[in-house]
Amino acid sequence: MKNNDNFFEKVYDVARKIPYGRVTSYGAIAKFLGAAKSARMVGWAMNSVGGDHSIPAHRVVNRNGVLTGKHHFSGINLMQQLLENEGIQIKDDKIIHFETVFWNPSKNIG
């Protein structure tokens, strides 16, 4: 159990707070947690989430709004489908109007 891991736990906490129809980036979360250079760990935390549906890992993308982690979902297109289901438009694995749907944790939590 890694529930004692403050970093991972915070990543999950932030991920859960991502509003419906919004997305954020690994770097944004990492920076918010004070570990801007550890963006990879955020992605690793998402991977660790596995089948935990309480954490919307599909709402976390890279800084370009590209669905870099879609391969880790059950289906290759599952991540995109989930996002589109929330009203987010995606073209070529990239979120359209990314800046518009982007959700900054430090601007809403901190």
Add this chain to the structure above:
DNA sequence: AGGCTGACTCCGT
């Protein structure tokens, strides 16, 4: 025990 990999990002050339 040592080395490689990866759902990232920034910096230098």
Add this chain to the structure above:
DNA sequence: AACGGAGCCAGCC
């Protein structure tokens, strides 16, 4: 503008 290297750190071989 494009490419390569570096930093971060947990997990796996």
